[in-house]
Each structure stands twice: as structure tokens, then as C-alpha cells.
Amino acid sequence: MVSSYFKRLLLDLGISEERIEMLEGKGGIVEDEFEGIKYLRFKDSAGNLRRGTVVFDHHNIILGFPHIKRVVQLEKGIKRVFKMKPFYVEEKIDGYNIRVAQIEGRVFAFTRGGFICPFTTERIEDFVNMEFFKDYPNLVLCGEMAGPESPYLVEGPPHIKEDIQFFLFDIQEKKTGKSISVKDRIKMAEEYGIPSVEVFGMYNISKIDELRQLIEELSTQRREGIVMKSPDMKKIIKYVTPYANINDIRIGARVFFELPHGYFMQRIKRLAFYLAEEKIRDADFERYATALGKALLEPFVESIWDVGGGEEIAEMFTVRVKHIETAYKMVSHFERLGLKIHIEDIEETSNEYWKITFKRVYPEATREIRELWNGHAFVD
């Protein structure tokens, strides 16, 4: 149920009563609560309130983070989007998207879906200088949380050796969701010491060979890819490395039945376009084919053997928190999302943190494998 307070607020924002009723009816808007603070979360978009938008009051509206468009043909994608104009190239980091904003004096971290993340909200002050929000209460820091100890991802980028880190890649205004320019963002990040994604520099289509070289280097270093941005942030596209496509498949194949078919097929598509654009042939081509085949089959066959041996498909996650309660809040959050989580270990570290290890179990993927392994006959 959405309270009359939020309904009135949406009316004031110009959303019609019918639209509000409709959104509420199909669960497109949901009222949530975090430590006593109520907020409205948009599971669907409505007008310019993008999916993932979070509304507290007339002013405190954190717009959903927009989906960045992808190209699978680097050269023609750049030509088509940027023409001859220059663009920034920044690292695309493999983590989870977070928006950080101050609401009534407290700083919260929002997930892509518009939930307040208990873990990131607790840890964000370790990475972001809170002075920023004193000076700019109207701005939202958008960035990626990445590292080997993340509650959402089984793996982090290899160059992050422990824990998790924040990487700023966008600063947006509350309510409008308008991004400030790349230059201003970089300046602000420097001024406040906010860690940011690596900026590889300004490029334009004439530097396509250097850009290809960069993609090769990132791929070799097992990094995810790049995001290309016009200086005014009006045009943004992403491109991922062949490494990332294969690695995502490898991670996904472990929980094969948990993921939509598209998860795998999209990445195979991206890899095929990379091979086509780079004219990869012969032994190099075979190397990619083998890597793809292994990424699909090895973890999947391991899972079948595990289930055949009586185990459940599961993934382990470790996070560092200051308060054990944060870990339990995280578990509650996951349980509300329908996930099956067990805390496996709680360990005090030498510094101010607790190291929490939890297991996410995949009952559906386990059941599916078990049935097939037990000889279930099916029509497909």
C-alpha cells in the first residue's frame, strides 16, 4: 500500500491519479522503510521518473540510474554516436551500481533497484568524504562498488586485492537526474578526494587504434571494459572486453539454471562481434573458442557432479562490516528479495571490522540438476 502522503507527492510531481492507481495496482511503485525512514521505490518507470527512482519528499528524489547503451562494434559504434567529436574514455568496473545521497542529514546508498543497501550505507563513509554532502546536499554520487568482498558479486576485478572499493563515475542532481560535466566531476572528485574510475583520457575516432590497444590491454588484465562519454554527459556508450564476456559466462555457468538464457547468449553475441571486428582467425580464434567452451561447460559439469554427490548449488560471499547488525540487515534484505542465505562465519578482524561469510543457496538450480541427474524424462 502506498500512503496518501506519497500519492499527494506524486500528484504534485504531475503524475495523474489514474497513473498512480495503475502503478500501485501492478506493483510499479512500492513504499519501503529503512531504519524508520519511509521512501517510495519505483520498480517501473513513470514519466521521467526512471525505474529505480527513490522518493522521500518533494525535494529528495533520487532518479533511477539510466541504462547505458552498449555497442558491439567499437569503431562503427563510436562513429555513429560521437561522429568526429571527442569523448572521454573511462574504465567500466565490474561491481554493483550504487547511488549515494544525503537525506535529512544522513547519507544513504541506493542499489540500482532503488533499495537502500544496508551494507553499502554502512561502509560508504570509508570511501567517500562526507564533507562533499555538506557542501553539495543537492548532488548524488553515482559509482561502482567493486572488490573481492562484495555482497552481490562472487568476484571482483583482479586489481582490487581485498575488501571492496567505491569508484565514482557520475554526479547527478537530485530531482532532475541531470549529470554534471565530466570535467566538473573530475574536479570535484579531486577536491574531495573521492575515489573514481580510471579516466584513460580523451579520444576521438581518429584514435581508434589506440582504443583497440586499450581494449586488448584491459582484456589481458582481466578488466571489464570501457565507458565512452561526451564531455557534457549527453552521449554515453559502453564496450566490454572479450575477457569479461567469457568470465561472466564462466561465473554464470556455475548456476546455469538460475539465469535466463539471454545472460549467456548476449555474451556469446558480444564475443562473436569482437572476433568479427578484430578479424581474429586460426590459433587465436581457437583459443577464444576453447575459452568459451570451457567457460560454459566446466563450472556447469562441476555443478552436476556436486549435485550428483548430494551437495546444493551455492555461492560464498564475504563482506566486512563495522556492526554485525549490518550483516543481519543485509540477510533480511536478501530474504525479502526471495533469496536463500545462510550466515556461515562471523570473524573479528584485527581492525574495526567483522568479517562475515555467507552462503547463497540456489534451491531451484539444485532441484533442476537433481531431477535431470536422477534420470527424469522430459519434453523440451
Place this chain on the structure above:
Amino acid sequence: MVSSYFKRLLLDLGISEERIEMLEGKGGIVEDEFEGIKYLRFKDSAGNLRRGTVVFDHHNIILGFPHIKRVVQLEKGIKRVFKMKPFYVEEKIDGYNIRVAQIEGRVFAFTRGGFICPFTTERIEDFVNMEFFKDYPNLVLCGEMAGPESPYLVEGPPHIKEDIQFFLFDIQEKKTGKSISVKDRIKMAEEYGIPSVEVFGMYNISKIDELRQLIEELSTQRREGIVMKSPDMKKIIKYVTPYANINDIRIGARVFFELPHGYFMQRIKRLAFYLAEEKIRDADFERYATALGKALLEPFVESIWDVGGGEEIAEMFTVRVKHIETAYKMVSHFERLGLKIHIEDIEETSNEYWKITFKRVYPEATREIRELWNGHAFVD
């Protein structure tokens, strides 16, 4: 529109008026016509009238061919389905399913979907002794048409060197769709000289090692797999070779965007279960991984290069017909199904046949590749 004749017929068969209206409304039953003969085709199932059922009159009802269940764990699948009991093992041939029946003195060949296939209907007398239908007008011959010159499949089994052949695997009664026993089918086929699928013999679970050996041999010979049947035809399951899974992927990857994701993912699943059951490891495992990766990537990258070079994605088919009209009827049939077909070549052979080469073009797959290759930026 379904005529009152067929509506009354369905009523007589015990289908309620509401059900008939409903089926007609959603296109679950469609009235079709072939050379002046009207028939009703079931696109959905209704009661025991399975999908693909064809109805001419009260007696001439050819039931849809039932979907054979699949197992991906051979040993446990057999245990579960057949327990300790014996079963026949027959070859599963990679072709298209056809039901052959005599209606008012003429013999027709029906596709899985319940269409009368002009090509197979013309050619069936080359393979099947028509005396059979004189003696058994009430029986339906169910079999696979397979070979390098097929209107539906780009490839045939390697041991069929030219043209196409018919392989009987089931004989069913009209109206009930009841199968005769395997023994009776084999006897009848011998009596009338009707070519049949290879029967590898009777097995039971104690012969699992021989069966595994058979699968290995079939896979090495690039054959599709086996169908296991209880002598009374009450229990039937199929199992395919790793070769067939990879080969299907290779054929499909050429028209990647034309196929549902499940086409590829189901075959990857089957392959993974084979590797798990056979405990394939190390170099052998890598060989399969490379084959899978190549099957996915090579034809797909070739297609991207073709489209990049201005070509359209297309497949070529060759068929042998006695009358050129048959080829044109085939093209009309495909066009009604929404396919884009061009006849490329018509050649008179030394015997009584015309060799027709036609091209199936895939405009959607071509458009999708062209857009991506041209740098289209998209949200996925």
C-alpha cells in the same frame, strides 16, 4: 473460418461447442485445403487430439505425433523408465517427422504441424510400398525423412549420400493414435519392404555398458542418437549423442538471431550432462569444449563477416522432384508459413527427377546483424 461440417464432426467427437469456439477463436484449429481436399489441422491439442492432428472425416483422423520424452542421464533415465525390463533400441535419425496415411484412395504425407507436405507426398511412393495401404487402410506410417536433399533441413546424416530416404519408426492406428507393438511393426515393414530405422536390438539396464559403447560409436559416426522403446510402445525415451548436440549448435549458429535462445542452451545442457555422466576430463574435456566454442562462434562470425560484406544470411536447399509444380507448391507452402524463399536453380537429371535448388533467406537475422555491425547502440 472453420466450416460447419468440421464443427459438427468435432461435436460428434465429444468436443464441446464452447471448446470448439475457443479453439477457433485463438487459431488452435485451422481449416486447410490441399488439391481440393479439405482438412482440419490442430495447432493446439484438444482432449486426446494432440497438436498436429489432422481431421478429414469421422474416420480419417490422423493424430498428432506425440512428443518423445528425453533423458540427459542415460543410466538413471533407463532405470527410472524401464526399471529392469527389456526395451528396444533404435536409431534416432536426424530428419523431419512425417506421418503417411491413405485418405480416400490417395496417400498423403503430413508434417509434424499437420500440414500436407507437397514434396513428401509426391516422393513417398519412391520409398513406401503402396500395397501396404491397400491391406491396411486404417494404419498410419510414422517415420523420418532424412538425407542431404531435404526441403526442411540443411544437413542430413552423413551415411545417406544423396537425395532423401524414409525411415519407418512407428505404425499407428487412425483415430486412436495407438501404436502397434515394435515386433509387429518390424514384421510388417519386412513383409512390405518398408525401409525402417536401424534396430540395434533389445537391451536392459544390465547392458548399460554396451549401450554407452553404442552411443560412442554413433557419435563418432556423426549420427544423432537412439530411441528406447518398451516392446508394447507404451514407454519411449530418446537420448542424443554429444556429436549431435554440437552439430545442431554449429548449424544453428549460422542463423543465430533466427533461433530462440533455448535452442542453443538446451543442447549445451545435454552436452554438459553427457560430460558429467561419462566423467570426461582433461584433454577429452578440452576437445569437447573447443568443439562447442567453435560450433557457437565460427558460423556466427562467418555470418557477421558475410553481412558486413553486404550479403544476406541464407541457407541453400536442394530437393529432387518428379514434377516442377511440386517445387512451386513447396515454395507456396513455405511462403504461407512466412518464410522467404527463392528458387535458384532447376535442373533436369538423367533419370525421371528435376533437381531444384532453393534459397531460404533470413531477413530478420540479417537485419539484426547489420544493425549491430553498423554500430547500433542498444540497451540489453
